[in-house]
Amino acid sequence: MSTAANPPDLSIHRAGHTATVEMCRPPHNFFDLALISALAEAFESLQADPACRAIVLAAQGRSFCAGADFSSPTPAAGERRDPGELYRQAIRLFAVTKPVIAAVQGPAVGGGLGLALVADFRVACAEARFSANFARLGFHPGFALSHTLPRLVGAQQAALLLYTGRRIDGAEALRIGLVDELAPQDQMRERAQALAEEIAISAPIAVESTRASLRAGLVEAVRAAVEREAGEQRQHFQTQDFREGVAAMAQRRDPVFGRH
Template sequence: MQSRRYGDIQVDMRGHVALVEIRRPPHNFFDLALIRDLADAYEALDAAPECRALVLAAEGKAFCAGANFQTGSLDDTVAAGSSHLYAEAVRLFACSKPVVAAVQGPAIGGGLGLAVSADFRIAAPEARFAANFVKLGIHPGFGLTLTLPQLVGQQKAALLFYTGRRINAEEALAWGLVDQVAPQDQLREAAFRLANEMAEGAPLALQSVRKTLRRGLAEAVKAQTDHEYAEQQRLARTEDHAEGIRAVAERRAGNFRGR
């Protein structure tokens, strides 16, 4: 398996490491098709014995800016297919091989969830991270209410969820959200260096250790996204959600009324 395309996902093998690249620049907004194609790529790489580790990267300004709410409400862009989208997301967590995310720009909302699904994150100084759901009048998704507290701790996760604040790469490094910061022009090289370091080990042992460390994670994400989906469906019908979309699009604070 040397090179293959899955919709907007490009896969290229470099020795024992696969570059999995999202190609929806500049913002790499996700939808059901993108996450399904990404999961298909992961499963194909799982079945490829020459692949021992993955580098997840993206073209454009953002790593992934989440769902494109500028084209409509959550009902229009995500919620109608969220149960299917999250089923595809669970497939990402079921991948048996380690993933290093090379985060060159913003990872926002569900895009943060995608970055957190990887085992490690290497970020450029230009990267930004935000769980901005409350600013959109909506509940977090993509399993973030499970995975983010596990990564940075309950307190810091709550701070990000409750405020919707955006943090930079250095803050993310200090919090443990990011494992390394590398200059933009050296980002992918740094990600491949880490992936190759893992790929030098015995592949069966590597996968066995990873399976132990992530034991039950995919199942837990499935249960968590079921709850997140129900909350998103409820909040998607509120006036605050519609106001949140307008406010974010207009780059202003939301005038929320609690209804």
């Protein structure tokens, strides 16, 4: 196994015809523009490498990715108020032509769930948790989930998850088709890598062309989705409901929303 020169907050390992891109912001791997841009650059670099035939997206720490960090006043706060550029970088992830397998060892929440849905397949464990918790925080879903979630689990299940913001475990995620395989937590990364290796055995020109057929129109649909999502979020971030949602999350209580 070889290790490429790694950008900040990412680790890239190659083994045969597969590569593992690991997010290194434990414990929760909160993302910002810098991390999503780095992921896009890593994916595009691997796309340009004919020796790489499949990518595993993994993470250190307790969470796969808890989305944006709304609890801390940092310079990234401006990005949260105007997510347009971050979502433009996310489109680059969807545009990569190599198959991607997400290894989800813990919570994938909010935009972190959106990131997991960039992948073609998700291997998870019973301890994983999945939540599109945007409505609980008082704003419109993002990271293309308004398109990718119903595409994956159907309109009815997607509406249920998006309207309630409920958190489901790995077994429920498997039942509704949100993940493709469950493995014990200590074996989950290896199972994701084994799936990548199984894909890599197939002819790469056949895999990539088949993938292009199956995902025809996806990038364009994602681009339209994130443009609408970002516009809705900019408005919602100005409301009392958003302030209440963030406060309730920090205080670990149910939010009390009104119309604003």
